Amino acid sequence: MTQTQPSTEPIALVTGADRGLGQALTAALLARGWRVFAGQYMPEWPQLGELAATYPLLSLVPLDVSSDESVAAAARSVAQQADRVDLIINCAGVLSPHTDGRSIREEQDYDEMHRMYRVNALGPLRVVEAFLPLVEPSALKRLCFISSEAGSINRAERTSWFGYCSSKTALNMAVRLLFNRLRPRGYTFRLYHPGWMRTYMSGQRNEAATLEPEQAAVSALGYFLQDRGYDPHLAPRNDEDRLVLRDNRGVEWPF
Numbered sequence: 001m002t003q004t005q006p007s008t009e010p011i012a013l014v015t016g017a018d019r020g021l022g023q024a025l026t027a028a029l030l031a032r033g034w035r036v037f038a039g040q041y042m043p044e045w046p047q048l049g050e051l052a053a054t055y056p057l058l059s060l061v062p063l064d065v066s067s068d069e070s071v072a073a074a075a076r077s078v079a080q081q082a083d084r085v086d087l088i089i090n091c092a093g094v095l096s097p098h099t100d101g102r103s104i105r106e107e108q109d110y111d112e113m114h115r116m117y118r119v120n121a122l123g124p125l126r127v128v129e130a131f132l133p134l135v136e137p138s139a140l141k142r143l144c145f146i147s148s149e150a151g152s153i154n155r156a157e158r159t160s161w162f163g164y165c166s167s168k169t170a171l172n173m174a175v176r177l178l179f180n181r182l183r184p185r186g187y188t189f190r191l192y193h194p195g196w197m198r199t200y201m202s203g204q205r206n207e208a209a210t211l212e213p214e215q216a217a218v219s220a221l222g223y224f225l226q227d228r229g230y231d232p233h234l235a236p237r238n239d240e241d242r243l244v245l246r247d248n249r250g251v252e253w254p255f
C-alpha cells in the first residue's frame, strides 16, 4: 500500500481530467509544479497516461463523480497517498446534445436530464463531501466549480436545454450553500464559466467554438490561483467574502 507522504508541493484534485478543460487544467497545474490527482473516467483515452509518463507528480485516480462508491474510493485512495488537498477543481460535466435541445413541443428525455443532474449538479457536491477531511488541513482550502453561463436564470435566453441549464443552476445553488457553511471556516471559492471551448461535450471536438481548452485553462487558473481578497482593482468589493459567478473575461454573471 502507498504511504501518505507529507508534500512540499501544493496539491490539487481535478475531476473529469481525461480530456477537454480538465485535461488542460491538469497539464497547466503540473507545468506550474503542482502535484495533481487527476480523476480518470475514461481509462481508454490516452492523454492522461501520456502526461503521467512526463510528470511524476501526476497520479491518476479512477473517478466517476455520479457514483457514491467511486467518489468515496477516490477519496480513500488520495488519503493513502497525500496528507492534504489544497485545491479541488470540479470540472467533470456532461451534455446531452441529441435530446436536450428539443423544444417543449417535442418528446423530452427525462433519463438524460437525470444523468446531467447526477453529474453536473450532484457530482461536485459528492466530491466536496468525500474530500472535505483532506482539504481541512490545507492553508488554501480552495474549492473551484466549473459552472456555465447556461445556469444563469437572470440572463437566460434559450428556450430549451432544460437538463443542462437547470443542472448548472442547481450546481450554483449547491455551491452557495457550501459557501454559506464553509467560507466562515476559511474555505475559498471560485464559481466559473470557462467560455465556449473546442472540447468534447457534444461527443466530438467542437471545432466551431472559440477557445482551445489550453487557452481556457490559462484564464481559469489565473482566477483560481489568485488571491481575490486583496486585489486593489476589486476594492472595496471582495470576491472571497461573497460568492461570485465569473466568466473567462472576468465579467460577473448574475445568478
Ligand SMILES: NC(=O)c1ccc[n+]([C@@H]2O[C@H](COP(=O)([O-])OP(=O)(O)OC[C@H]3O[C@@H](n4cnc5c(N)ncnc54)[C@H](OP(=O)(O)O)[C@@H]3O)[C@@H](O)[C@H]2O)c1
Pocket: 015, 016, 017, 018, 019, 020, 021, 022, 039, 041, 042, 063, 064, 065, 066, 067, 090, 091, 092, 093, 094, 119, 146, 147, 148, 149, 193, 194, 195, 196, 197, 198, 199, 200, 201, 202, 209, 213
Ligand atoms: N465546452 C464548453 O464550451 C463549456 C462551456 C461552459 C461550461 N463548460 C463546462 O466545462 C466543464 C468541462 O467540460 P469540457 O467542455 O471540457 O467537456 P469534455 O471535453 O466532454 O470534458 C469533460 C470530461 O468529463 C468526463 N465525465 C463525464 N461524466 C463523468 C463522470 N460521471 N465522472 C467523471 N468524469 C466524467 C467526460 O467524459 P465523457 O467524454 O466520456 O463524457 C470528459 O472526459 C464541464 O463542467 C462543462 O459543463 C463547458
